[in-house]
Amino acid sequence: MPxxxxxxxxxxxxxxxxxxxxxxxxxxGFSDLSPDIIEATLTEAAKLCEQxxxxxxxxxxxxxxxxxxxxxxxxxxxxxxxxxxxxxGGWVGITxxxxxxxxxxxxVLGGVVSEFLASANLAFWMYAGLTQGAIAAIIDHGSADQKxxxxxxxxxxxxxxxMNLTEPHCGTDLGMLRTKAKAQADGSHKxxxxxxxxxxxxxxxxxxxxxxxxxxxxxxxxxxxxxxxFIVPKFILDExxxxxxxxxxxxxxxxxxxxxHGNSTCVMNYDDATGWLIGGExxxxxxxxxxxxxxxxxxxxxxxxxxxxxxxxxxxxxxERLQGRSLxxxxxxxxxxxxxxxHPDVRRSLMTIRALxxxxxxxxxxxxxxxxxxxxxxxxxxxQAAEDHMGLLTPVVxxxxxxxxxxxxxxxxQMYGGHGYIAENGMEQFVxxxxxxxxxxxxNGIQAxxxxxxxxxxxxxRALMAFFAExxxxxxxxxxxxxMAPLIKPTRESLGHLQRASGWLAKxxxxxxxxxxxxxxxxxxxxGLVAFAYMWCRMVEAATAKLPExxxxxxxxxxTKLAIGLFYMERxxxxxxxxxxxxxxxxxxxxxxxxxxx
Numbered sequence: 001m002p003x004x005x006x007x008x009x010x011x012x013x014x015x016x017x018x019x020x021x022x023x024x025x026x027x028x029g030f031s032d033l034s035p036d037i038i039e040a041t042l043t044e045a046a047k048l049c050e051q052x053x054x055x056x057x058x059x060x061x062x063x064x065x066x067x068x069x070x071x072x073x074x075x076x077x078x079x080x081x082x083x084x085x086x087x088x089g090g091w092v093g094i095t096x097x098x099x100x101x102x103x104x105x106x107x108v109l110g111g112v113v114s115e116f117l118a119s120a121n122l123a124f125w126m127y128a129g130l131t132q133g134a135i136a137a138i139i140d141h142g143s144a145d146q147k148x149x150x151x152x153x154x155x156x157x158x159x160x161x162x163m164n165l166t167e168p169h170c171g172t173d174l175g176m177l178r179t180k181a182k183a184q185a186d187g188s189h190k191x192x193x194x195x196x197x198x199x200x201x202x203x204x205x206x207x208x209x210x211x212x213x214x215x216x217x218x219x220x221x222x223x224x225x226x227x228x229x230f231i232v233p234k235f236i237l238d239e240x241x242x243x244x245x246x247x248x249x250x251x252x253x254x255x256x257x258x259x260x261h262g263n264s265t266c267v268m269n270y271d272d273a274t275g276w277l278i279g280g281e282x283x284x285x286x287x288x289x290x291x292x293x294x295x296x297x298x299x300x301x302x303x304x305x306x307x308x309x310x311x312x313x314x315x316x317x318x319x320e321r322l323q324g325r326s327l328x329x330x331x332x333x334x335x336x337x338x339x340x341x342x343h344p345d346v347r348r349s350l351m352t353i354r355a356l357x358x359x360x361x362x363x364x365x366x367x368x369x370x371x372x373x374x375x376x377x378x379x380x381x382x383x384q385a386a387e388d389h390m391g392l393l394t395p396v397v398x399x400x401x402x403x404x405x406x407x408x409x410x411x412x413x414q415m416y417g418g419h420g421y422i423a424e425n426g427m428e429q430f431v432x433x434x435x436x437x438x439x440x441x442x443x444n445g446i447q448a449x450x451x452x453x454x455x456x457x458x459x460x461x462r463a464l465m466a467f468f469a470e471x472x473x474x475x476x477x478x479x480x481x482x483x484m485a486p487l488i489k490p491t492r493e494s495l496g497h498l499q500r501a502s503g504w505l506a507k508x509x510x511x512x513x514x515x516x517x518x519x520x521x522x523x524x525x526x527x528g529l530v531a532f533a534y535m536w537c538r539m540v541e542a543a544t545a546k547l548p549e550x551x552x553x554x555x556x557x558x559x560t561k562l563a564i565g566l567f568y569m570e571r572x573x574x575x576x577x578x579x580x581x582x583x584x585x586x587x588x589x590x591x592x593x594x595x596x597x598x
Contacts, residue, residue, distance in 0.1 A: 001055075001058050001424075001426055002057070002058075002309065002312075002313045002427070002430075003054070003312070003313065003316070004049065004054040004119055004120055004309050004312060005046075005050060005312065006049050006050060006119070006120075007361070008039070008042045008043060008046050009557060010358065010361065010557075011042060011112045011115075011361070011365075012035075012038065012042065013542070013543075013557075013561075014361065014365045014539075015038060015108070015109075015112070015365065016035060016038075017543075017545075017546055018362065018365075018538050018539055018542040019366060019369055019538075021033065021038070021108070021369070022035075024106075024369065024372065024373075027106070027372060027373065027376040027377060028104075028376050029104050029105060029106050029372075029376065030106055030372075030376075033105075033106070033109070041109065041113075042109075042112060042113070042116075044089070045091065045113045045116050045117075046116060048085065048086065048091070049116045049119070049120035049121075050120065052082050052085055053082055053086070053117065053120040053121045053124055053125075054119075054120035054121060055078075056076065056077075056078045056082055056121055057120065057121040057122075057123075057124070057426075057429070058426060058429070059076050059077055059262075060075075060076040060079065060121065060123050060124060060261060060262020060263075061123070061259075061262060061429050061433075062076075062261075063261075063262075064076065064261040064262065065203070065254055065261070065263070065264040066254075067251060067253060067254045067264075071202070071250040071251050071252070072202065072204065072251075073202040073203050073204065073251055073254065073264045073266070074203075074204050075203050075204055075205055075262070075264065076261075079124060079205060079262065080204060080205050082124065083124070083127060083128070083157070083205040083206075084157075084205075086117075086128060086157065087128075087156060087158070088157075090102075091117075091128070091157075092128045092131055092154075092155060092157040093155035093156065093157070094109070094110045094113060095107050095109070095110035095132070096132075096135055096139075096151070096155045100147065100151040100152050100155050101151075101152050101155045101156055106368075106369075106372045106376075107368050107371045107372050107375070108365055108368030108369045108371070108372055109368075110132075110368075111297070111301060111364055112365065114129060114298060114301055115301050115308070115361070116305075117129075117305075118301060118302045118305035118306070119305040119306070119308050119309040120309075121262070122260055122263075122302055122306065122433050123259075123260040123261060123262030123263040124262055124263075126199050126200060126260065126263045127160055127200045127203065127205060127263065128157065128160070129295075129298050130160070130161055130162055130163065130200050130295070131154055131157070131159075131160045131161040131200075132294065132298075133161070133163060133291040133294040133295050134154065134161025134162065134163065134210060134212050134291060135151060135154050135155060136290050136291065136294045137212060137229075137278070137279075137287055137288070137290045137291045137294075138150055138151060138154075138231075138278065139151065140287070141278055141279035141283075141286070141287040142231075142278050142279075143278075146231065146276070146278060149237065149241055150210055153207075153208070154210060157206070158206060158207050158208075159206050159207060159208040159210055159233075160200060160203070160205070160206040160208075160209050160210070161209070161210045161211075161212065162198055162199065162200055162201055162209060162210070162211045162212065163198075163212050163288065163291045163292075163295070164195040164201075164211055164214065164232075164268060165177075165195070165214050165288065166195060166196050166197045167179065167193065167195060167196060168194065172442070172443070172446055174214065174285065175222070175223035175224040177193075177216065178193055178216075179191065179192065179193025179195065179213065179214065179215040179270065180192050180193060180215060180216060180217075180218060181216065181217045181218070181228060181275065181277075182217075182218055183217065184274075188274050188275065189215075189217065189230060189274075189275050189276070189277060190272045190273070190274065190275075191213055191215050191230055191232055191249075191273045191275045192270055192271060192272055193215060193270050194252070194267065194268070194269055194270070195267070195268045195270070196255070196267050196268075197255065197265060197440070198265065198266045198267070198268045199263055199264075199265050199266075199440075201251055201264060201265070201266030201267075201268045202234075202251035202264055202266050202268075203264050207235075207243055208234050208235050208243045209234040210231060210233050210234075211231075211234070211249060211268070212229060212231060212232075212278070212288070212291065213229070213230045213231075213270065213275060214227050214228070214229055214230075214285075214288055215227070215228060215229075215230055215275075215284075216228070217281060217282070220281070220282055221282065224285055226282050227282065227284040227285055228277055228279075228280075228281055228282055228283065228284040229277070229279050229283070229285075230275035230276060230277055230278065231275060231276045231278050232247065232270065232273050232274070232275035232276075233247060234247055234249060235247060236274055247273050247274055248270065248271045248272050248273040248274070249268060249269070249270050249271075249273040250269050250271075251264075251266045251267065251268060251269075252266070252268065252269045253266070253267045254266055254267075257436075258432050258435055258436070259429065259431075259432030259433040259434075259435060260433050292441060292442070293390075295441045296394050296395070296397070296398040296441045296442060297364070297368075297371075297394060297397055297398065299398055299402060299437050299440065300364060300397035300398045300401040300402060301364055301401075302402070302437045303360065303401040303402035303404060303405025303406075303434065303437045303438075304357060304360040304364060304401055304404075304405065305405075306405045306406075306408070306409050306430055306433060306434040306437070307353060307357040307360065307404060307405050308361075310353070310408060310409045310412035310413070310427065310430040310434075311350070311353045311354055311357055311408065311412055313412065313426070313427065314349075314350060314353070314411075314412035314413075314415040314416070314427070315341075315350055317416055318339065318340050318341040318346055318350060318415050319339050319341045320339060321339060321340050321415075322335060322337040322338065322339055322340075323338075323339075324337055324338065324340070324343070325337060325338050325342075326342040326343070340415070346415065348571070349411045349412075349414065349415060350415070351564065351567045351571070352408075352411065352567075352571070352572065353408040353411055353412060354564055355536075355564050355565075355567055355568040356404045356407075356408060356532070356568075356572070357404075357408065358539070358564060359531075359532035359533075359535045359536055360401045360404060362536075362538065362539055363393070363396075363397060363401070363531055363532065363535050364397060364401070367389070367390065367394075367397055370386040370389040370390055370393075371386070373386035374387045374390055385466060388459070388462055388463035389466070389467070391458065391463055392451075392455050392463040392464060392467060393467075393531070395447035395450045395451040395524065396524060396528050396531060398441065398442065398444070398447050399438075399444040399447035399448055399451070399524050399528070400525060400527070400528025400529075400531075401528075402434075402437035402438045402444060403438060403444060403525070403528075404528075405434045405437055405438075406431070406434045406437070406438060408434075409427075409430040409431045410431055412427060412430065413427040413430065413431050444521075444524075445521060447524065448520040448521045448523065449516075449517065449520050451520065451523065451524050451527065452505060452509070452516050452519070452520040452523050452524075453516060453520070456502060456505070456506070457506070461506075468495070468498075468499060471491075471495055472495065474534070474537065474538075475488050475491060475492050475495070475537075483544055484537065484541060484544075486566055486569060487533075487536060487537050487540055487565060487566070487569050488537065490533070490569045490570075490573050491533040491534065491536075491537055491569070491573070494526075494530050494533055494573050494576040495530055495533075497526060497530075497576040497577060497580040498527060498530045498576070500580060501519070501522075501526055501579070501580050501584070502523075504519075504583060504584055505519055505523060505583065508586065512586075512587065514587035514591050515586050515587045517587065518586065518590040518591070519583035519584075519587075522579040523579070523583055525575075525579050526576050526579035526580065526583070529572070529573055529575060529576050529579070530576065532568065532572075532573075533568070533569065533573050536565040536568050539561060539565060540561065540562055540565040543558040543559075543561040543565075544558075544562065547559070
């Protein structure tokens with residue numbers, strides 16, 4: 001069975017040395033975050049993940065969830081007790097406001113903890129992760145009464161939350177949804193319709209489940225402009241705010257899925273269920289996108305999380321598995337064969353996984369800090385710049401990091417050879433679990449279209465220009481640093497590829513939108529590679545600065561960081577040239593065939 005050790009040291013390096021979290025002490029929630037508190041928090045989260053949650057990953061995959069004749073659902077063995085430990089430790093509400101019982105920690109710290117939890121057991125973590133998204137939507141769009149009614153119990157993990165968007169006939173195109181809402185005299189609505197792919201839609205781990213459901217009020221405009229959002233609890237609350245009568249919402253079935261078997265992905269039936277409007281009539285997408293953006297950043301973290309745990313097990317196996325001899329002569333002559341870690345191609349795979357994983361972690365931490373600025377700073381200009389960053393980088397984090405997650409899981413599985421294909425070794429589960437991250441919360445092709453079609457030109461390209469300016473300014477500042485030269489030069493070249501691709505799409509995509517569509521996925525990959533390169537520059541700079549005063553243990557980790565950064569620049573970043581070439585080839589060959597030729 002696979003093992004997992006949370007990357008506490010690497011996360012602390014990013015928080016303390018690369019991004020200098022101490023510089024954010026002026027923001028609410030940061031001032032009390034001493035290095036000791038941060039380390040203690042991550043250490044406690046690591047213990048819970050390693051000792052309680054990770055051992056249930058295989059259990060959840062094998063057992064899955066069970067729907068009973070009364071439409072109730074039982075989660076895998078051990079999930080209920082583990083969820084109670086998670087909730088009792090305050091982890092569900094780690095970033096929620098203290099006014100409602102949360103810890104009030106910054107988003108960036110919550111993101112690090114969510115990586116640990118998703119690595120340990122992605123299917124299990126989704127129950128809490130979706131609840132956090134629902135909490136965010138209620139905080140941003142709920143009335144004072146709705147906040148007081150729902151938030152304390154959701155933050156405490158007594159109740160969980162879901163998001164209900166997709167219907168059998170509509171996924172990305174939410175304007176086609178058919179779920180109806182009929183206004184009642186008491187101010188509530190009766191919700192009728194069917195939702196599919198509802199993660200954590202029904203389970204036995206909480207006293208109540210608070211569904212956030214998109215529906216169209218009778219008489220509302222057609223399309224996305226007529227969609228509203230409703231709070232539809234599994235149990236309607238009594239006058240004291242406690243769960244009482246069962247609402248007319250039920251699990252019709254559990255989806256039989258490729259992976260994340262431990263999460264109950266449900267078909268949900270609403271039969272005149274009682275719901276309450278949140279966020280105003282016909283403003284449902286505004287409220288739901290609070291959840292969606294939260295979820296997209298979370299899913300990007302899931303891609304990172306699967307990469308990390310898959311790498312750890314692949315690296316351990318490569319150091320133990322004896323097969324063949326080194327090309328340059330036996331390295332362990334006393335053994336019948338050398339461990340496969342001596343082989344260059346094995347190292348290529350492991351170095352690739354590690355280089356992408358550590359850059360993804362840095363990008364997510366950086367974006368988490370920008371989220372905190374956007375939501376906590378009293379400096380309007382700083383908030384605006386941070387919001388621009390979030391809008392631009394969210395599709396990159398979601399799309400590129402989850403693509404890396406699957407590729408890395410497959411490479412890690414490959415290290416095991418045939419043994420990686422056998423279920424008991426756990427590597428094939430990582431591959432299956434990683435696949436969903438590219439699909440849900442907006443498939444990655446949609447993320448690429450959002451990046452190119454909306455985010456690049458938004459506000460006159462303000463966010464894109466700010467990103468270019470930051471990276472270019474950094475590279476210019478470090479141009480005379482000889483130690484950084486092996487990173488600065490290739491990053492500069494690849495930034496040029498990204499700038500050139502951006503200009504090409506702006507010119508040609510306007511004249512022929514198919515050119516934008518055909519080049520969007522390559523553009524997202526190109527953007528991700530450049531963003532990762534910038535992260536590696538920042539990490540190598542911090543590691544180099546820390547080395548002279550490092551302990552022997554620290555020195556080993558920092559020297560390793562330098563080697564991985566150089567590998568990224570030499571072996572992975574050159575792909576930006578290929579992506580640029582594909583973008584500039586246009587859409588003619590892609591669109592050449594008539595539909596009937598497929």
